[in-house]
Amino acid sequence: MSATVKMNSLQAVNKALHQAMAADDKVVVFGEDVADNEGGGVTGATKGLSTAFGTDRVRSTPISEQAIIGAAIGAALAGYKAVPEIMLMNFTTVAMDMIHNHAAKLRFMSGGQTSVPITIRTLTGAGWQTAGQHADHLEGWFAHSAGIKVVCPSNPADYAGLLLASIQDPDPVLFVESAGSLFIPGEVPEIITPIPLGKANIVTEGSDVTIVAWSAQTVRCQAALQALAEAGISAELIDLRTISPWDRDTVLASVEKTGRCIVAHEAVRSFGPGAEIAATIAEELFGKLKAPVRRLGGPECAVPFAKALEDAFIVQPADVVATAKALMA
């Protein structure tokens, strides 16, 4: 194990971008406010990049999401590794044609003659009282598009390793940064190595119930572990890390062992990614389940502004504990 440095996930993103740009001069970074002249990104994720690598490769853009993703696709078709930033996940909706109809499909529709190795970085999540147009977890939308990978890290080391893997990947990746995980510190390897996409991380092993989560929801599930242990429940927490493709093997092996599963996510519960995971478990492990698979997710409404409502919108550690207790009863 190489030496590590303590930093939060935002700093880990910045470190991974520096490393990727230094290693490969085909990597280009662009988006609204990303160059140092404009502050190095609204959160500071791209700070220092334009100073280190020049404004040819690190460019601030107009507020034009279609043009940003279009430019990324075109540059990628000509051999570049484009890393565009869409400031917030809700703003990807403005560029859905470019993402869904073009980035995700050009390899298939061209019969493999062209490819679109872009990594779209975007930020989202409830908790900052930004309400319904700045906080949606839309990873399920993109996971439903064939041809694009969806990565949802939860801790600094994963942010760094998964971002590097995303940039190196030969296909388009949506890299989702989450508000509830961004400022929590952790250890990051001094020299980042890529973490393979599509591989889940077993955060803690257990025998009674499998809990599947990602992004900031992993953090909230970790916060539930002590209460679960005190209640005598042995929980196995799986951080999925990649939503598409998702690590079926790890999840199915775990649920086969525990016989119980909770899928928790911040996205609205109805038609959310939890439904796909729960359905797969039902198809593959029907006779081996000790209880129905439970899904925890946001209620069917927009992310609300008022703090009390926002807290109630989010799946809290106490919700995870209560659901696990009910499953064990």
Add this chain to the structure above:
Amino acid sequence: MAPMTNAPQPDSEALVDIYRRMLRIERNDDAIRSTIRKGRLQMPYYSARGQEVIPAAISHFLRDDDKICTIYRGIQDMVAKGMPLKPLWAEIAGRVDGTCKGKGGPMHLTHPETGVMVTTGVVGSSMPIANGLGWAAQLDKSDRVVIAYFGDGAANIGAFHESLNLAALWDLPVVFVCPNNGYAEHTSFANSTRAETLAVRAAGYGMPGYRVDGNDPDAMYAAAHQAISRARAGEGPTLLECITFRFMGHVFGDDMSYMAEGELARHLERDPLVKLRQRLIDEGISTEEELESMKAEIDAEVAEARDYGLASPTPSVDELRRDVFAEEMPA
């Protein structure tokens, strides 16, 4: 129509080159339509009959390493750029020897070898991607250029605005070529756009814009020369609004009942292909015999391509798992 000073004129050789590209487009279009009528091709087809001068003049100035992004009514742009006809026919027939192994079809032909990078079925979407190809040329310090073809209907979609602004801002080597054929699907230009021209919009983005007669080889030659030279010199993008007319309506089988009475007939009388052919003869540039032999040669190429395409096998269903990602999907 073109407000250009010192506009260069095509010499005899250039006129013959433009005519040859136009004829190849028209003979290929004719073969596609007759093959559909015979029931030997099942495909949505958006003929560009009548619009041939535009891609022929543009492509006259393009190199092999220049790129184009075009749209569902775009086969003329590919043929003009030099896409080989055999894989083109195999693709529109949905066969394994097609440019895209039959997975894209007539609205999505792609052929990077000849610079056909993207053909989109979404109105307006050629423009944002062309910008990225232009940015790559700039980063590569190459003088290659990119053509974004799109229709007059696409000028009213948001991608047009975002793309022209960014291209001008970054001085991208992109030429935005809009064949304005008078109709966005079935809606006339007058019923979709208050501005009298699309070219005037260029001023709002800080780039030159010209409205040219897209059926006049001299005007198109001058406009293409100026816009492509400017892009190649690193001076930035140009918007070309090229006035033309589509003889076959929106999609194959269109009854064109939405057109004013006599409108189509009026345009058919001024068929740009017939006019240029007559001019080549009148000016003593080509003889009847030369042009007939050119036609016979192209007809033979098209017939060979059609036979090749229709004889190619259909793709294996395994193709559903290939090219989704670089790594094949599990069975």
